[in-house]
Amino acid sequence: MTTPLVEMKNVSIAFGGVRAVDNVSIELHAGEVVGLLGHNGAGKSTLIKMLSGAYKMDSGEIWIEGNKVSINSPRDSRDQNIETIYQTLALADNLDAASNLFLGRELTTPFGFVDDSRMEAETRKIMARLNPNFKKLKEPVSALSGGQRQSVAIARAVYFNAKILIMDEPTAALGVHETEMVADLIKELKAQGLGIFLISHDTREMMELCDRVSVMKNGQMVGTERVEDVTEDDILSMIILGKNPKAAA
């Protein structure tokens, strides 16, 4: 077996006595989509926020491509080519699409000033690929629709040639057509060899897009299965009962 792209080993984090993630291990390979399922508060978002640097884990290890790394901030995570699309999108509403896309990584002129024209041109290019209908480049993102805002957040993750992508409910705010576009994009990125963690509540969508699914409950890992080996009902019972029917059998 090849070295996993990401390996989180025995990670735990507690918030004031609540063990939000309790001794969880998970791995992700290149060209693979791993889905995280579970009820609200199961610890899915918390788990991936430790990978994206938003939270600092209390114990455990993170290995990227066979090297142990320490991720203490979002910047550390980005340095490991990990990009995250947050459930809240994490956009600065008062800035335009280009400023958001390059936030924290602005293109600059030789004098060190931000190069708005070049950033806008780059934004036009990537938007033409992701969402050809996107035209409101000059307006603050607060003036955009939910789908358009989502495509800004996705563009930000895709633009910087990530190796590892974390998508926290990327389709929650989207219509049918836009959801399909995101699904196509996930398949395309997977074919390019990215590893993707996907969080969603939509079990059917997960069965279609993911190679493996991991189910969490109360901060613990219930089990990880290849999607070919399980039915939707198996997954649902894992989510609800917190038991792996295959392990029990």
Add this chain to the structure above:
Amino acid sequence: MSDQNTATPPPKRSFMQSLEVDLRLLGMVGAFLAVCVVFNVLTDGRFLTPRNIFNLTIQTVSVAIMATGMVFVIVTRHIDLSVGALLATCTAVMGMTQTQWLPDMFGFELGHPLIPWITIAVGLFVGAVIGGAQGWLVGYQGIPAFIVTLGGLLVWRNVGWWLTDGATIGPLDQTYVLFGGIGGTLGAFWSWVVGIVATIIALFAMWSARRAKTGHGFPVKPMWAEGLIMGVIAAAILGFVAILNAYTVPTRVVARDPSLFGCEVAEGCVAAYGIPYSVLMLIAVAIVMTVIALRTRLGRYIFATGGNPDAAELSGINTRLLTVKIFAMVGVLSALAGIVASARLGYHTNDIGTLDELRVIAAAVIGGTALSGGIGTIYGAIIGALIMQSLQSGMAMVGVDAPYQNIVVGAVLVLAVWIDIQYRKRVGTK
């Protein structure tokens, strides 16, 4: 990727849309001009004289300098109530430095050419350190800025008192007081030079911005609109210089020492004040702060943090350090404003800068800075300061009693914010 540029002809646009002028800027300038015209009528033409306009500009400088910094503070959803007190501490330090510490401890003779520059460096340093320390308490220790700077208001006002034993410090250094206003001006010739150079730079900047846009294939406004705006800007700069140059030095002042004004004898000698150094300083501050706001990463992060602090943090921006930098900047600007304020008086007094924090916040807010964060402009804050000062000077000239003046200024502050909220509702932005 081929059809990313608009292939269809742009829709027909109205006159104002073609100009691409910020309507809020236009509104503020309009309000300012309205205030001027009303007072000019009420004072039988005494308000819009070169002399009064000159005085208005030098009275506005101190508050306007601080207001540019307050914009960044308010944009990041903080507040700074300590600027007036900070100004007092800085002027106390600068007053003591030039009149006592440097002469007594380091043996500089009074009037030594290095005294004013060392003094200014010390003052700016003290402002940066105090401001940075307050920023550290806000950013790293998580104490609300309101509380930190409310404490600062009491602390620094009285540290200034403690440093000077409550005494008035002065007279200040002869070179130092040149930054105060009427005592230090460029004169007619150099004012014109500055005005013309500024015009050329402004027009060149607009032209190269247009070229950068066309270089990327972005739409630009029509040539006539560009030309019109260039014309207005050139007229505004040169008109301002012409007005300041039209204020001539009174003959009795010339008579004291005609050689200062380039004349052999006082008879028939006409000299103009021109642009005061303090106004040049404000213009320099305004340019630097605007460049920071629009063209640097620092400015981008300030506005991003104001718009969504969580998003800024998740983008890898060190928002804590950013807070320290912003408050340190305000500290430096307070010291700079302190130079102007104390140089204008010629003394450091205990009550210097009293209530300035409220004037500064009001200037920023009248200028369109939103307390909810993320929105604000440097030019707005300066126009806000001008409007406040015009109201106060105007009412004083008309003979309105001081208590009534404050009632009017307070009401105008609330009214300005209300109009801004209504405007934003209508155009649908937050």
